[in-house]
Each structure stands twice: as C-alpha cells, then as structure tokens.
Amino acid sequence: MKNVFVVSIGGSSIIRDKPEAQLISGICNSINNLSNEGYKFALVVGGGKTSADYLNAARELGANNFVLDEIGIHVTRLNARLVIQSLEKAHAEVLTELKNSRDIIAGGKIPVFGGMIPGYTTDSVAALLAEYLHATFINLSNVKGVFTADPKKDTNAKFVEKLSHAELVSIVSVEERGPRQHVILDTPCALILKRSKIKTFVMDAKNIPNFEGAVRGKKFEGTAIES
Secondary structure (H helix, E strand, O other), X not given: OOOEEEEEEOHHHHEOOOEOHHHHHHHHHHHHXXXXXXXXXXXXXXXXXXXXXXXXXXXXXXXXXXXXXXXXXXXXXXXXHHHHHOOOOEOOOOEOOHHHHHHHHHOOOEOEEOOOOOOOOHHHHHHHHHHHHOOEXXXXXXXXXXXXXXXXXXXXXXXXXXXXXXXXXXXXXXXXXXXXXXXXXXXXXXXXXXXXXXXXXXXXXOOHHHHHHHHOXXXXXXXXXXO
C-alpha cells in the first residue's frame, strides 16, 4: 500500500490532567486534510495520565501485572474513541484485529486502534501495524524526538536528528536498564522497526505543521530513523 502512515499518538501528549480536546482536534484535522490529499493513515492511541491513574489505583487494590495490562488496554481504547470523534473518515469502531486494517484503508476509511496485547505498549502495536501495512511509522510524543537519555532527568541528554535502527535499539536498551526510566520507544517496538527496516519519524505532537511537513516529505524537526 502506497503513501500509508501508521501514526502512534502518545497518550502523554494528548491526555494530561484531562484529555486535551483542542490538541486532539488539531491532530485529527491535520489528518483529515492530508487524507483528502491522498495520504492514507492508520492510528494507534496511547493511555497517558488516565492510564497511569487507573494502574496506580489497581496496584493498590492488588491487581497483578496481567490485569494491569488489561486495564491499560481498556483505557487506550477509550482514548481512541475520542480520536474517532474528530476524524472525518474514521472507521466507526475501535479495531482489535490488525489484519482488518488493510480492507478498511482500501475502502477509504481510517482504522483506529488502542492497545491490543498484554505486555506490549501501543507503540509496539503501531510498529506491528506498520510492518503489516508496509507503512511509514510516525510517533507523536510530548518531546521533539529521540534523545540519548531522558531530557527531563539528564541535563546532558542530547537530541539526535538521525539514527539507524540499530542505534535506536542501543539507546532504548540502555535507558530501560535503570529503574523507572522513560524511553520514547520501548525495546520491543524498536526491534520490530529494525527487523523490517521501517522508516520511522519521531516528533512533538503539538507541532502540527511539522507533522504535515514530514508526511509530505519535507524537512521537519524531529528524529528520522532508517537502516
């Protein structure tokens, strides 16, 4: 499928103390316009603060890790419902089967997913979807791209404009060794992107013109990852 982009919308970027309706609308309006230009999309939506709040409460109530993952999946699908409301061509329901996406895109609609698999982040789900669709992967986050460490914790963290897939795996693997480290993409996601050499862009969700430029093949502020 040509001109297909799988967009992983980070929950931390659109769900803060409450859902950021204006930002969700802005992202979706951008996708509406790009879709009318002929670009094709599939979206995967993360959990954000709502998910974190529910998971913290569930831990206090004794939930095990599998149950925590299931709760997180439900929250991401609720967030995906919000995104669907602003998309002109969205499929009406949150999807739960990756293989249904191809026919939906071919029919002129935009499939929207939340989480799917216990133990896998929505970024990993999006990477699998990009692999299935032979699509470009775009991660919309709350930072401008990939850093060598968490910039909120390490003042020496450096922004990286271009990376190979192997370099991405190396960065996220090191970050995940520490307790409670933040990594923009987790290791399973990075490994999926690497094994199929999926072109990947990481950028700030708030910079919508920047996102549009990346889709149109223009220069953008963020991190480009290619083998």
